[in-house]
Amino acid sequence: MVARLKSLLGEEGYNQALAPLEQASGLPNPAYWSRDWFELEQERIFRRAWVFAGARAEIPEPGDVKPLDVGGVPVMLVHGSDGQIRAFQNVCRHRGMRLVDEPCHKGTFTCPYHNWTYGLDGALRARPHFHGPGKGDTFKDGGGELLDLIAVRIAEFHGCLFANISGTADPLDIWMQPITDQLAGFDLSAIRWAGKIDFEINSNWKLVYENYMENYHVFALHPRLTEFAPMDIRSPGAWHGNTFANGYRFPAMEAGRGEGLPHYPGLTAEDASRGTWFLTMPHFAVEVFPDQFTVLVAYPEAPNRCHEELHIFLIGDEAATGDRLADARNEVFTMWRDLNNEDISILEGMQNGRRCPGYDGGRLSPHWEGPTQSYSRKIIEMMVAA
Numbered sequence: 001m002v003a004r005l006k007s008l009l010g011e012e013g014y015n016q017a018l019a020p021l022e023q024a025s026g027l028p029n030p031a032y033w034s035r036d037w038f039e040l041e042q043e044r045i046f047r048r049a050w051v052f053a054g055a056r057a058e059i060p061e062p063g064d065v066k067p068l069d070v071g072g073v074p075v076m077l078v079h080g081s082d083g084q085i086r087a088f089q090n091v092c093r094h095r096g097m098r099l100v101d102e103p104c105h106k107g108t109f110t111c112p113y114h115n116w117t118y119g120l121d122g123a124l125r126a127r128p129h130f131h132g133p134g135k136g137d138t139f140k141d142g143g144g145e146l147l148d149l150i151a152v153r154i155a156e157f158h159g160c161l162f163a164n165i166s167g168t169a170d171p172l173d174i175w176m177q178p179i180t181d182q183l184a185g186f187d188l189s190a191i192r193w194a195g196k197i198d199f200e201i202n203s204n205w206k207l208v209y210e211n212y213m214e215n216y217h218v219f220a221l222h223p224r225l226t227e228f229a230p231m232d233i234r235s236p237g238a239w240h241g242n243t244f245a246n247g248y249r250f251p252a253m254e255a256g257r258g259e260g261l262p263h264y265p266g267l268t269a270e271d272a273s274r275g276t277w278f279l280t281m282p283h284f285a286v287e288v289f290p291d292q293f294t295v296l297v298a299y300p301e302a303p304n305r306c307h308e309e310l311h312i313f314l315i316g317d318e319a320a321t322g323d324r325l326a327d328a329r330n331e332v333f334t335m336w337r338d339l340n341n342e343d344i345s346i347l348e349g350m351q352n353g354r355r356c357p358g359y360d361g362g363r364l365s366p367h368w369e370g371p372t373q374s375y376s377r378k379i380i381e382m383m384v385a386a
């Protein structure tokens, strides 16, 4: 695998991403443009890790179904009639037709091609005309492992659903431990999904996170955010195993961050002035303020394209969905939409800049961008891991 990565990045490019910070630069251009590199990331990172699959609240009722792509694999999340949430590969066992195209509500899945029908639990129910005209068969207990829908491993973290295609990732609780540890004073059982914002971005997915974890650009790009939390309270952050963490104590709350909405129950005064953000490999980013838990995830679609979703969780049902707090809630959405939009043209410009053969990954700031370099290193480590 190392030889394969070196052949894609070039020997020098591979080594520079792993060099000591003073000499280091970011990943070289092929990591952002090569189709082969992209496919390897999908296979070796996104199909092996825990991938955020959505909020449980997106499929609140039995029969609700949400399709999504996980590392290039079509998957569907299903709320079963027994109340259990399951995930399946989104494919009919007959001729490989995709079963579900968009979020929907179902009693059963009937394949549009030859009408094989499956239950919400994935069990095959019927195959009309399979043995000749009028000679179908029906199944009381499913068709067994060759005929039932293929299950995908899932797990939940406080209303966030994750999928793991390979079935081999460490348990999700272990994966999330650095976040759980650092948020000991925050009662995460109180978070409720308030909705999501979608962005289509013409850049490689990694640039989203390299930009996300880096505080250096804030003064230049984000005037409102700089006013809320100026450069002199910002630090580079650090990795704790598979999770990057950074944070500050902000001088005063503002609309969209801490003001006008309920806070986590029992929060200390100290935690009520904390802003903390995390990135758990490979793509689960979350920002925590006293009134929210905001998830940012990018889904790779092509080397130069990704789909980004911001899922906003607020504290308690009234904050998340009630009428009384609608204005304050909308302010959180507006703040995040505006902030994210300030980054998008930069992400797309960096993607385009990586078409210049004279650019080689750049020169990083040893003060600010150590964690960014570590991210490149972790990408390579995840791809190389057996």
Ligand code: FES
Residues within 6 Å of the ligand: 092, 093, 094, 095, 096, 097, 111, 112, 113, 114, 115, 116
């Ligand atoms: S492909 Fe689904 S029934 Fe034939």
Ligand SMILES: [Fe+2]
Residues within 6 Å of the ligand: 211, 212, 217, 218, 221, 222, 343
């Ligand atoms: Fe930014």
